[in-house]
Amino acid sequence: MKIKIGIADDQQLFLRSLSNLISSFNDFEVVCEALNGEELLKCLETIATTPDIILTDVRMPVMDGPTVVAKIAVAYPGIKLVALSMKEDDHSILSMLRAGCSAYLLKDVHPRDLEKALLEVHNTGYYNSDTLSLHYRRLLRRHEDDEVKLTDREKTFLQLACSDSTYKEIAAKMFLSEKTIDGYREALFLKLNVKSRVGMALEAIRKELVVF
Amino acid sequence: MKIKIGIADDQQLFLRSLSNLISSFNDFEVVCEALNGEELLKCLETIATTPDIILTDVRMPVMDGPTVVAKIAVAYPGIKLVALSMKEDDHSILSMLRAGCSAYLLKDVHPRDLEKALLEVHNTGYYNSDTLSLHYRRLLRRHEDDEVKLTDREKTFLQLACSDSTYKEIAAKMFLSEKTIDGYREALFLKLNVKSRVGMALEAIRKELVVF
DNA sequence: TCGGTAAAGAGGAATAACCCCCATTTAAAT
DNA sequence: ATTTAAATGGGGGTTATTCCTCTTTACCGA
Numbered sequence: 001m002k003i004k005i006g007i008a009d010d011q012q013l014f015l016r017s018l019s020n021l022i023s024s025f026n027d028f029e030v031v032c033e034a035l036n037g038e039e040l041l042k043c044l045e046t047i048a049t050t051p052d053i054i055l056t057d058v059r060m061p062v063m064d065g066p067t068v069v070a071k072i073a074v075a076y077p078g079i080k081l082v083a084l085s086m087k088e089d090d091h092s093i094l095s096m097l098r099a100g101c102s103a104y105l106l107k108d109v110h111p112r113d114l115e116k117a118l119l120e121v122h123n124t125g126y127y128n129s130d131t132l133s134l135h136y137r138r139l140l141r142r143h144e145d146d147e148v149k150l151t152d153r154e155k156t157f158l159q160l161a162c163s164d165s166t167y168k169e170i171a172a173k174m175f176l177s178e179k180t181i182d183g184y185r186e187a188l189f190l191k192l193n194v195k196s197r198v199g200m201a202l203e204a205i206r207k208e209l210v211v212f
Numbered sequence: 213m214k215i216k217i218g219i220a221d222d223q224q225l226f227l228r229s230l231s232n233l234i235s236s237f238n239d240f241e242v243v244c245e246a247l248n249g250e251e252l253l254k255c256l257e258t259i260a261t262t263p264d265i266i267l268t269d270v271r272m273p274v275m276d277g278p279t280v281v282a283k284i285a286v287a288y289p290g291i292k293l294v295a296l297s298m299k300e301d302d303h304s305i306l307s308m309l310r311a312g313c314s315a316y317l318l319k320d321v322h323p324r325d326l327e328k329a330l331l332e333v334h335n336t337g338y339y340n341s342d343t344l345s346l347h348y349r350r351l352l353r354r355h356e357d358d359e360v361k362l363t364d365r366e367k368t369f370l371q372l373a374c375s376d377s378t379y380k381e382i383a384a385k386m387f388l389s390e391k392t393i394d395g396y397r398e399a400l401f402l403k404l405n406v407k408s409r410v411g412m413a414l415e416a417i418r419k420e421l422v423v424f
Numbered sequence: 425t426c427g428g429t430a431a432a433g434a435g436g437a438a439t440a441a442c443c444c445c446c447a448t449t450t451a452a453a454t
Numbered sequence: 455a456t457t458t459a460a461a462t463g464g465g466g467g468t469t470a471t472t473c474c475t476c477t478t479t480a481c482c483g484a
Binding site: 166167168182185186189195196197 | 439440441442443444
């Protein structure tokens with residue numbers, strides 16, 4: 001009986017070729033390929049045999065990694081979840097681990113390490129790559145102050161603030177008074193720990209709070 | 213006789229699994245895998261049979277896509293070069309095409325489209341995906357005025373302006389008067405076609421005029 | 425050596441951004 | 455039922471940014 005794998009990644013070429021690769025491993029077979037979180041959930045509903053392990057990307061359109069991982073973790077507690085990302089940044093790792101991933105793999109691992117990791121996840125339930133375990137404690141410690149929680153209106157404002165327009169123009173676009181905009185600005189300055197609009201825009205891009 | 217392919221991509225997992233996938237196509241074999249431009253060049257020197265087509269990523273450490281493509285284009289004019297990127301942004305496409313690529317593929321193409329594209333490149337010498345050909349003329353037209361030429365001092369200023377500091381602080385760091393800084397600001401506004409510091413910072417990041 | 429031009433800098437004024445204080449309303453959480 | 459948080463808005467003030475015009479210095483090429 002082979003170990004059944006599900007994969008979700010928005011890069012079609014990566015998805016298909018990774019599937020191909022995993023299928024070429026001795027003990028594995030791919031039972032599910034999805035281009036985003038929503039497709040992954042649909043796939044899980046339709047197939048007869050649920051996967052043992054699901055590999056999922058962090059950033060995906062329609063439904064992203066953390067969201068779908070959280071849903072699967074409650075709906076299918078038996079499935080082991082592995083995050084797959086190209087970026088080794090704290091934010092992505094944290095959000096995936098918190099959502100319920102038991103392992104985090106970087107896309108630049110060697111195929112043999114991938115196979116090793118998948119076997120380890122299947123047998124022991126978890127896997128930590130070197131780089132991850134090194135920073136693990138630090139990550140968990142910084143857990144709270146790392147989190148930037150924004151309201152919907154703040155997100156909208158922030159997105160508009162990352163542009164060449166003045167606050168007056170932003171206020172007009174959001175159908176709000178300039179004073180309200182000034183309030184959002186102040187709130188964002190505090191939350192992002194900056195002291196100018198440029199700093200705010202830069203932080204927003206760094207923390208990927210806006211599309212850029 | 214199979215068509216020989218070389219691949220360069222810094223994501224190990226993608227590189228290996230893509231190689232795997234291409235090898236599974238009927239008419240193709242992979243003769244060269246590299247994690248960056250330098251490795252690719254070394255690989256070309258050592259192997260007996262040069263590839264017919266080389267697929268290369270845009271962003272890679274040590275030596276990036278445009279650099280290695282330009283080198284290969286002069287040293288091995290017979291090799292057909294294909295850019296492989298996840299981002300469909302004008303800058304990446306342009307720099308690769310200008311360096312000598314005859315095709316540009318996005319990483320979210322379907323494997324069958326990849327195979328089709330590779331065959332087309334091998335037979336006709338070029339391939340244009342739908343999205344690319346749509347914008348092709350516009351890209352080439354904007355070629356020159358797209359180029360932003362900055363002086364060294366302007367580059368330094370721009371880098372410092374992409375931060376949370378005020379112009380006064382920047383002036384101090386550059387040992388210049390605030391008025392001189394104001395002159396750089398004005399020059400940059402014109403060159404980048406923006407009307408605020410936020411817009412300037414954003415454009416600088418988009419055009420990769422600063423490290424971010 | 426003459427002219428052009430790029431870098432550095434100045435003055436002044438208008439506008440945008442920033443920073444406090446504060447109030448109301450609504451909805452969710454305890 | 456009371457607190458909490460989100461969304462909205464106002465007054466009034468201080469800086470920072472932006473936008474003009476203008477000067478000096480210096481270097482480079484004809």
